[in-house]
Amino acid sequence: MTLQLTATVEDRDVEVAIDVADGQTVAVLGPNGSGKSTLLSVVAGIVRPDAGRATLDRTTLFDAADGTWRAPHERGTGLLAQDPLLFPHLSVLDNVAFGPRSTGATRRDSRATALAWLAQVDAAELADRRPSELSGGQAQRVAIARALAAEPRLLLLDEPMAALDITVVPAMRQVLRRVLDGRSAIIVTHDVLDALLLADHVVVMEAGRIVEHGPTRDVLARPRSTFGAGIAGLNLARGVAEAGAVRAGSGLLVAGLHEGATVAEGSAAVAVFSPGAVSVHRERPTGSPRNVFAATVRELEPRGSQVRIQTDEISADVTAPVVAELDLMPGTEVFLAVKASEVAIYEA
Amino acid sequence: MSSARYSGVPRWVYVPAAAGALFIVLPLAAMASRVEWGSFWSLITSESSRHALLLSLRTSSMATLLCVVLGVPMALVLARTSFRGQTLLRSLVLLPLVLPPVVGGIALLYTFGRKGLLGETIDVLGLQIAFSTTAVVIAQTFVSLPFLVVSLEGTLRTAGQRYEVVASTLGARPTTVLRRVTLPLVLPGLAAGAVLSFARALGEFGATITFAGSLEGVTRTLPLEIYLQRESDPDAAVALSLVLVVVAVLVIGLVRGTRSDVT
Numbered sequence: 001m002t003l004q005l006t007a008t009v010e011d012r013d014v015e016v017a018i019d020v021a022d023g024q025t026v027a028v029l030g031p032n033g034s035g036k037s038t039l040l041s042v043v044a045g046i047v048r049p050d051a052g053r054a055t056l057d058r059t060t061l062f063d064a065a066d067g068t069w070r071a072p073h074e075r076g077t078g079l080l081a082q083d084p085l086l087f088p089h090l091s092v093l094d095n096v097a098f099g100p101r102s103t104g105a106t107r108r109d110s111r112a113t114a115l116a117w118l119a120q121v122d123a124a125e126l127a128d129r130r131p132s133e134l135s136g137g138q139a140q141r142v143a144i145a146r147a148l149a150a151e152p153r154l155l156l157l158d159e160p161m162a163a164l165d166i167t168v169v170p171a172m173r174q175v176l177r178r179v180l181d182g183r184s185a186i187i188v189t190h191d192v193l194d195a196l197l198l199a200d201h202v203v204v205m206e207a208g209r210i211v212e213h214g215p216t217r218d219v220l221a222r223p224r225s226t227f228g229a230g231i232a233g234l235n236l237a238r239g240v241a242e243a244g245a246v247r248a249g250s251g252l253l254v255a256g257l258h259e260g261a262t263v264a265e266g267s268a269a270v271a272v273f274s275p276g277a278v279s280v281h282r283e284r285p286t287g288s289p290r291n292v293f294a295a296t297v298r299e300l301e302p303r304g305s306q307v308r309i310q311t312d313e314i315s316a317d318v319t320a321p322v323v324a325e326l327d328l329m330p331g332t333e334v335f336l337a338v339k340a341s342e343v344a345i346y347e348a
Numbered sequence: 349m350s351s352a353r354y355s356g357v358p359r360w361v362y363v364p365a366a367a368g369a370l371f372i373v374l375p376l377a378a379m380a381s382r383v384e385w386g387s388f389w390s391l392i393t394s395e396s397s398r399h400a401l402l403l404s405l406r407t408s409s410m411a412t413l414l415c416v417v418l419g420v421p422m423a424l425v426l427a428r429t430s431f432r433g434q435t436l437l438r439s440l441v442l443l444p445l446v447l448p449p450v451v452g453g454i455a456l457l458y459t460f461g462r463k464g465l466l467g468e469t470i471d472v473l474g475l476q477i478a479f480s481t482t483a484v485v486i487a488q489t490f491v492s493l494p495f496l497v498v499s500l501e502g503t504l505r506t507a508g509q510r511y512e513v514v515a516s517t518l519g520a521r522p523t524t525v526l527r528r529v530t531l532p533l534v535l536p537g538l539a540a541g542a543v544l545s546f547a548r549a550l551g552e553f554g555a556t557i558t559f560a561g562s563l564e565g566v567t568r569t570l571p572l573e574i575y576l577q578r579e580s581d582p583d584a585a586v587a588l589s590l591v592l593v594v595v596a597v598l599v600i601g602l603v604r605g606t607r608s609d610v611t
Binding site: 044045046071072073075076077078079081083085087088089098099102103146147150152156 | 515
């Protein structure tokens with residue numbers, strides 16, 4: 001199923017355009033309040049946009065220009081939220097059977113369908129329970145079965161694992177990976193792993209706008225937005241090309257290697273480098289590195305065998321002995337150095 | 349269970365609180381103390397008493413049914429939609445809660461009475477509403493409808509729309525959502541509202557006597573009967589009052605029972 005959508009929701013300051021190809025899973029990433037959930041609400045028909053239109057295959061979901069509006073139950077867009085929201089007065093089986101039953105299947109047929117979907121998410125043994133008797137992970141598995149049993153043409157997932165205990169997240173991700181395979185879906189998430197494992201395509205939203213989109217691998221390898229770089233674990237300086245370097249908005253000049261075509265002087269560009277490529281010094285280093293920035297340590301956080309040093313603009317990964325030797329702590333004035341050969345520069 | 353917990357209530361507060369409780373309980377006790385237990389049974393089973401009690405139960409049940417049929421849609425519209433003038437409409441709907449029942453009765457008389465707004469229309473249909481049992485039901489419905497609407501609207505707002513949204517994305521039409529999700533979820537609130545409406549209808553006096561009069565077996569409900577007996581046979585009035593107190597206590601128990609199911 002193919003979705004094409006453009007929409008403007010004025011009172012939430014959201015303006016988006018998104019396409020989902022047949023069988024494709026698109027991950028929507030972005031900070032809180034960037035409009036990700038609004039996007040899903042617009043597709044599902046819960047929020048009515050002020051402008052734009054959307055089609056799912058040949059069906060028009062809405063068209064603000066001529067006032068076309070299809071109610072949520074006529075759209076074929078299943079919505080799975082952070083909370084499972086299983087109907088508390090129905091058994092697990094009847095919850096999953098709700099979709100088929102509501103669209104005309106007999107009680108017996110819809111229960112058979114429900115059982116099949118429960119088996120798909122490894123929850124067949126929960127069929128007779130009440131929702132109040134389920135753990136968070138079990139309830140969310142049942143909610144997935146319920147959404148799928150309604151045979152949605154497009155599945156919308158709004159941070160489906162955000163409310164789960166972290167010990168059950170990996171198993172849930174496996175279930176989602178299995179059921180999303182070959183299915184048209186949009187998944188809103190905070191987690192880069194979800195994007196990597198579940199999605200073919202990534203859309204990054206900031207402040208109600210889509211700032212970046214593309215195949216997951218490309219976005220993570222060559223981010224163009226601050227948020228994209230953040231989830232990919234990379235440093236990103238955005239600005240204009242200037243003499244083989246990027247002059248960032250903050251005034252920082254970052255030298256690097258042009259990846260692919262050389263970016264024309266004065267046009268928008270980003271410089272991207274890994275925190276692991278940044279070295280930290282108490283004295284201004286002498287010698288080869290072209291990029292040396294004075295900075296103040298803001299935060300230290302352990303990351304596996306390394307320690308991530310956060311400054312206002314750039315982060316660096318160093319080993320614990322280095323932290324001890326340099327006596328680093330929040331407030332310490334340091335010099336950060338990056339070899340130009342470690343910095344990739346490309347068009348923004 | 350929580351007797352050991354710090355309450356934070358100043359000690360002197362207990363004095364006016366106890367006085368208030370006494371103020372409510374004492375008159376009931378005083379009335380109960382005047383009951384002629386020896387003749388209690390014969391007093392409450394006299395023909396006029398039985399007529400009044402049965403009429404009260406019949407009309408109050410009908411009124412409660414009408415409250416549910418009209419009140420559930422009203423509560424849904426008030427809780428789930430927004431339109432111009434909704435706040436004003438809500439205030440108007442709640443008016444019978446604070447309106448003196450006599451005034452309600454007069455208003456009904458000028459609506460459904462023979463010379464009222466709808467009087468001629470009703471006449472053409474060959475119906476005669478004022479001073480009939482139908483009038484009793486109308487008067488009771490008029491005063492008790494707001495109880496159901498207020499109670500159910502509150503429950504609907506507390507329940508929120510999240511389950512309804514999920515149901516609609518699963519392909520359920522609005523009517524299906526209402527029947528299979530909304531109503532089952534608010535059932536305790538609906539039951540509490542219906543019980544409150546029933547209690548209000550059972551106690552209704554002013555609007556009934558104004559709009560329906562006091563004909564034995566036709567419009568003379570239990571409160572009217574008590575009021576009349578008070579002059580001629582005070583013992584019967586006290587005995588019948590006690591019956592209404594018992595019914596009221598049962599109603600409160602029922603409401604509390606359904607409420608505690610919610611939490």
